[in-house]
Amino acid sequence: MKPVLHVLTGPTAVGKTEWALRWAERNGAEIVSCDSLLFYRGMDLGTAKPTAAERARVPHHLIDICAATERMDVTRYLAAARAAVQDILARGRRVLVAGGSGFYLKAFFAPVADAVEVAPAIRDEVAALGLEAALERLRTLNPGGLGSLDTANQRRVSRALERCLASGRTIDELAAEFARQPSAFADCTVLITRLDREANDLARRIDQRVASMVQEGLVDEVRRLRAMGFEKNPSAALAIGYREVIAVLDGRLPESALAAEIAGNTRALVKKQRTWFRTQLPPHRVLPAAELQSEADLFAGELTSTLP
Numbered sequence: 001m002k003p004v005l006h007v008l009t010g011p012t013a014v015g016k017t018e019w020a021l022r023w024a025e026r027n028g029a030e031i032v033s034c035d036s037l038l039f040y041r042g043m044d045l046g047t048a049k050p051t052a053a054e055r056a057r058v059p060h061h062l063i064d065i066c067a068a069t070e071r072m073d074v075t076r077y078l079a080a081a082r083a084a085v086q087d088i089l090a091r092g093r094r095v096l097v098a099g100g101s102g103f104y105l106k107a108f109f110a111p112v113a114d115a116v117e118v119a120p121a122i123r124d125e126v127a128a129l130g131l132e133a134a135l136e137r138l139r140t141l142n143p144g145g146l147g148s149l150d151t152a153n154q155r156r157v158s159r160a161l162e163r164c165l166a167s168g169r170t171i172d173e174l175a176a177e178f179a180r181q182p183s184a185f186a187d188c189t190v191l192i193t194r195l196d197r198e199a200n201d202l203a204r205r206i207d208q209r210v211a212s213m214v215q216e217g218l219v220d221e222v223r224r225l226r227a228m229g230f231e232k233n234p235s236a237a238l239a240i241g242y243r244e245v246i247a248v249l250d251g252r253l254p255e256s257a258l259a260a261e262i263a264g265n266t267r268a269l270v271k272k273q274r275t276w277f278r279t280q281l282p283p284h285r286v287l288p289a290a291e292l293q294s295e296a297d298l299f300a301g302e303l304t305s306t307l308p
Helices: 016-027 052-057 074-090 102-106 120-127 131-141 154-167 171-179 199-216 218-228 242-249 255-280
Strands: 004-009 029-033 094-098 189-196 285-288
Touching (some): 016 029, 016 052, 242 255
Parallel strands (some): 004 094, 029 094
């Protein structure tokens, strides 16, 4: 039989942390984080990172694995997640993946990264090009067209050009090859449960979480991270909670408006998360977090996703 991966997801502030802890304690599981900001050391309050006491209850993986100045990508995450899962299963423990970051979550049920290795020299060459020059080069390499590529997005154009140059193949050829790839966890059975809440309830929880972050010292946390140079890593410095504090420190936002700004941006994020969950997740259960009575209900009668 295939080993089973249990996945608990849902929007920000829905209550994943506590329910994940309860289920893991009851079922002899260890938690693999699937949150794109918990990787970073020192980013604690603004990410609602599980506390030391919470992590003492259940072993956690892929939290605090790199400096906030260091960029993380899905390829690196995939390798680390695969190693963590294999280690947990080898010790006879269960795996609970917990988090709501869509692209990293997708790694457990679909291919997310191709095998093309881009040499530093190619990255440097492409980085020196402006958008128009990169597009011109890309069109030359792709006489059949650029498909659905967002040609106004500098980052996506650059990544496409890097891969074409590194592989010697067209965008269409690379896409076809990517579609044939199996998931990195195709050798596992993946069970997914999504928690959700009524909109007003979730908005209230977001307001409470943000108020607690600010009260406990979020501004000081960002000052420390800024002194360390975390703005060199856009994934960290532009994250909700951190970019708003930077605006306060730069005088672009009054501190009295900080909590409301973070909460408003978090609610907008939740809207995007819900759309992603509905359209991108394979078949899964959706449970109302406010009505849960026991952690035993989380995966009872769960649907099995079909992995490519």
